[in-house]
Amino acid sequence: MDVFSRKEFGYPFKLDLKLIQGYGGPSPIVRGAVVMDLHKLNKIIEVNEKYAYALVEPGVSFFQLYEYIKERKLNVWISAPALGWGSIIGNSLDRGWGYTPNGDNCSHICGMEVVLADGTIFRTGMGQLEQAKCWQLFKNGYGPGFDGLFNQSNFGIVVKMVYTISVNF
Numbered sequence: 001m002d003v004f005s006r007k008e009f010g011y012p013f014k015l016d017l018k019l020i021q022g023y024g025g026p027s028p029i030v031r032g033a034v035v036m037d038l039h040k041l042n043k044i045i046e047v048n049e050k051y052a053y054a055l056v057e058p059g060v061s062f063f064q065l066y067e068y069i070k071e072r073k074l075n076v077w078i079s080a081p082a083l084g085w086g087s088i089i090g091n092s093l094d095r096g097w098g099y100t101p102n103g104d105n106c107s108h109i110c111g112m113e114v115v116l117a118d119g120t121i122f123r124t125g126m127g128q129l130e131q132a133k134c135w136q137l138f139k140n141g142y143g144p145g146f147d148g149l150f151n152q153s154n155f156g157i158v159v160k161m162v163y164t165i166s167v168n169f
């Protein structure tokens, strides 16, 4: 596993997950907090021009995705906040806004892969079904939805996110 393993952390290890209050930051607010620097998990796994989505890791910044799209002349565009060097996943989880009419980044989350405190890896949306081919397309999945649990919460570490982008008409 990329983020942490039970062995590495010497489980049983109690992860005390504190609620964040929105527009958080990387500085710990309580003693004994574990700070995880995810900036090296910076793969843009896929950008799909036809269906307008990007599958990214937590270290991918808005600038990085913008450059990726520009270099390949893809006919899509993203809605970057002022903090263009910030993480797409961090800002979207934090309910951030970019500067276009499609700026509500949180509503662009179309599925996540999350590592929970006990090491369980969990996917939201259609990603819950192993054979689903439309994780990146249909955010609701089946049954109860869990995406909102990870907004401004620190209830899990999001290691992949499907981020809907806009087609450039």
Ligand SMILES: Cc1cc2nc3c(=O)[nH]c(=O)nc-3n(C[C@H](O)[C@H](O)[C@H](O)COP(=O)(O)OP(=O)(O)OC[C@H]3O[C@@H](n4cnc5c(N)ncnc54)[C@H](O)[C@@H]3O)c2cc1C
Pocket: 020, 023, 024, 025, 026, 038, 058, 081, 082, 083, 085, 086, 087, 088, 089, 090, 091, 092, 093, 094, 095, 096, 097, 098, 154, 156, 157, 158, 159
């Ligand atoms: C100069 C400046 C300009 C800004 N302009 C804007 C703006 O225009 N629009 C806007 O919306 N916001 C803006 N903000 C706020 C900023 O975008 C948010 O605070 C944003 O979430 C910070 O991104 P980050 O990559 O630094 O994330 P971090 O500060 O590292 O993380 C933000 C929070 O999300 C959590 N988090 C991050 N990654 C993960 C993950 N993978 N899994 C689980 N939790 C995670 C962290 O624990 C933290 O609480 C601005 C901030 C600054 C300093």
